[in-house]
Amino acid sequence: MQTKIAIKENFLIDQVNSYCLKALEEWCVPGAAVAIVKNGEVVFEKGYGVREYGLNTPISPSDLFPIASISKSFAAAGLSLLVDQGKPKWTDKVIDYLPEFRMYDQWVTREFQIIDLLVHRSGLYQHALEQMAQWGYEAKDIKRGLAYIEPVTSFRSSYAYVNAPYLWVEDLVEKVSGLSWGEFVKNKICKPLGMGQTTLFKESKDQLVLGHILDEETRTKIMPVSFSVFPSIFLAAGGLISSVQDLSQWMLMQLGHKKLISKENMTYMHKPHTPIEPYLSYGVGWRIMDDKPYRVVSHGGLIRGIKHRLLLVPEADAGIVVLTTLTDSEATIAITDYFADLVMGINPKDYCHELKVTQSESFVIRPKISRKIGDFKCYMGIYNNPILGKVSVSQEGEKLILTLGPKQAKAELYYQSKDVFSIYFLGNAGAAVGEGNWGTASFNDGKLIMKGYESFENECFVLEKCQ
Numbered sequence: 001m002q003t004k005i006a007i008k009e010n011f012l013i014d015q016v017n018s019y020c021l022k023a024l025e026e027w028c029v030p031g032a033a034v035a036i037v038k039n040g041e042v043v044f045e046k047g048y049g050v051r052e053y054g055l056n057t058p059i060s061p062s063d064l065f066p067i068a069s070i071s072k073s074f075a076a077a078g079l080s081l082l083v084d085q086g087k088p089k090w091t092d093k094v095i096d097y098l099p100e101f102r103m104y105d106q107w108v109t110r111e112f113q114i115i116d117l118l119v120h121r122s123g124l125y126q127h128a129l130e131q132m133a134q135w136g137y138e139a140k141d142i143k144r145g146l147a148y149i150e151p152v153t154s155f156r157s158s159y160a161y162v163n164a165p166y167l168w169v170e171d172l173v174e175k176v177s178g179l180s181w182g183e184f185v186k187n188k189i190c191k192p193l194g195m196g197q198t199t200l201f202k203e204s205k206d207q208l209v210l211g212h213i214l215d216e217e218t219r220t221k222i223m224p225v226s227f228s229v230f231p232s233i234f235l236a237a238g239g240l241i242s243s244v245q246d247l248s249q250w251m252l253m254q255l256g257h258k259k260l261i262s263k264e265n266m267t268y269m270h271k272p273h274t275p276i277e278p279y280l281s282y283g284v285g286w287r288i289m290d291d292k293p294y295r296v297v298s299h300g301g302l303i304r305g306i307k308h309r310l311l312l313v314p315e316a317d318a319g320i321v322v323l324t325t326l327t328d329s330e331a332t333i334a335i336t337d338y339f340a341d342l343v344m345g346i347n348p349k350d351y352c353h354e355l356k357v358t359q360s361e362s363f364v365i366r367p368k369i370s371r372k373i374g375d376f377k378c379y380m381g382i383y384n385n386p387i388l389g390k391v392s393v394s395q396e397g398e399k400l401i402l403t404l405g406p407k408q409a410k411a412e413l414y415y416q417s418k419d420v421f422s423i424y425f426l427g428n429a430g431a432a433v434g435e436g437n438w439g440t441a442s443f444n445d446g447k448l449i450m451k452g453y454e455s456f457e458n459e460c461f462v463l464e465k466c467q
Contacts, residue, residue, distance in 0.1 A: 027329035031059040035244035068301030075236040076285030080265040102147035123151030125458030133233040136407025145387040166237035195246040201231035211305015214328040251319035311336040316343040330355040383463035
């Protein structure tokens with residue numbers, strides 16, 4: 001085993017603070033909060049910028065952010081607590097606790113283990129059914145929908161990041177503990193660790209910092225936005241709020257300085273379970289990187305308006321969390337990777353520069369859209385699908401409008417070519433970060449085929465026209 005690196009904390013703090021200032025400015029981040037733990041102590045907590053772009057209220061380490069997918073580490077810890085108590089085991093079958101659990105394949109349904117809920121090897125396509133939350137569907141609708149999705153790979157054969165299985169984690173914790181997911185996290189995890197600010201997004205969303213995005217056209221104009229509905233639906237996958245003050249305590253627990261979970265289960269969570277690419281795997285609620293002298297354990301958090309990253313270097317007994325109020329930024333990755341290099345004794349790279357180059361190379365040009373006035377009667381009607389239920393296509397003035405979901409989410413259909421339209425969702429029903437393009441609608445032989453692209457490129461709903 002390698003010896004832990006000794007690094008002067010003042011030097012570390014000065015270097016990270018300077019790089020934070022540089023990165024946040026380069027990526028136009030309105031506000032951020034950062035905390036560092038080292039050798040069992042909180043050595044740095046600081047707010048940068050402002051709570052809302054254009055105003056003067058500064059960010060502080062106690063400010064509350066939706067932490068999005070950093071919540072997955074709490075889901076993992078919650079199940080680890082229960083495993084430590086003897087029930088369940090990681091390899092127990094989900095259906096033995098939740099008889100209503102269903103996947104498309106009957107064999108997969110029977111063989112799906114509890115660990116499979118958390119490690120992204122379900123055989124489903126990336127981000128399966130996530131967008132349904134934006135369209136007004138509830139958790140029960142999404143769970144039910146999993147039974148209708150054909151897998152794109154064999155079970156446990158490859159990695160695909162899917163939030164929906166975490167919905168069953170909430171049910172499992174409640175079944176075993178008798179407490180709702182939110183009550184369990186607050187009483188069994190946060191309270192023992194002194195994390196008094198951490199709670200469910202849907203309970204305290206009025207106390208949060210404001211989120212921001214960049215405009216799609218120039219990528220330079222900063223615009224305040226409301227947070228998406230995602231944290232209110234996907235509780236275990238992304239539904240917590242917290243501050244860097246509380247997350248400092250979380251990092252100390254993960255590094256072994258606060259007793260909550262057995263050493264055996266801490267090791268189990270922090271080891272690779274699902275390979276992603278060379279030197280990168282998914283653990284249990286964590287990403288595991290093995291391309292540097294020491295293993296790095298981390299997870300990001302991303303919803304409309306925010307972007308975060310929490311990173312641990314266990315062998316250096318060090319951790320950092322960076323919470324920011326801008327979706328369109330790689331500052332969190334740049335700062336945390338810079339920190340990791342420092343605590344490992346590596347000469348740190350300028351990750352901002354590297355990530356700027358990568359971002360410019362991966363910029364996606366979306367299809368041009370146009371409104372074509374014509375006879376839309378052949379497309380109009382009610383279409384049905386076992387996952388989405390009834391979807392209507394109607395004409396409103398010169399617009400062709402698609403409406404779906406319990407809250408009647410609306411999208412305008414823009415003409416692309418014969419029988420093919422771009423789907424542009426309106427208001428808070430939009431794709432990924434809000435209003436905007438989701439994919440295409442094709443009409444063929446009495447069918448409506450909704451096909452996603454970019455983040456939802458494998459999502460496809462085939463709907464039959466009702467007679």
